[in-house]
């Protein structure tokens with residue numbers, strides 16, 4: 001397989017075709033506070049096992065991307081330690097007694113540099129893989145992701161991570177509006193809520209792929225054999 005080979009992945013609503021040199025694996029917010037028992041996500045009453053089942057399929061995809069030297073980008077949702085990039089509306093949303101910026105089970109909640117904000121060890125970024133720190137749900141808002149992708153000639157994205165209906169969906173929609181094609185492998189994205197997982201994926205591939213394509217990591221790996 002040469003870098004310019006076109007790879008065709010079985011997907012919905014139809015096959016997703018990409019060239020390795022212009023397609024990045026974009027892994028959204030696989031952070032300890034969302035995925036680990038004892039983190040912020042669990043503190044809010046969520047069942048983290050709904051997200052943890054995405055770790056193994058992400059690991060498999062990531063190891064193939066790394067082995068082939070293709071583009072890998074990670075994101076983390078979080079804020080500056082001085083909270084200067086935390087909108088007051090986001091801070092008070094939910095009326096929780098403990099909110100973003102406060103001391104949580106793994107350090108200050110969603111604050112850059114804190115243990116809970118970091119990426120889980122299973123998918124920890126390697127040297128050369130960009131890590132985008134984003135203050136919003138979408139990975140393009142208030143970040144240099146678009147510039148990084150343009151500078152590297154990336155036009156297509158395989159988007160994985162958590163959560164399906166929040167940061168994954170928001171990022172796919174932002175990417176779509178900026179002219180990127182997005183493929184979402186269903187087993188590599190997760191939601192605390194099974195019904196949102198199902199609908200979050202349906203919304204992406206509906207109406208002829210209004211926001212992108214949906215497939216499964218097995219189908220991507222099969223296409224790469």
Ligand code: C5J
Pocket residue numbers: 028029034077162163164166167168
């Ligand atoms: C949330 C995210 N759910 N990464 N963040 O607040 O989806």
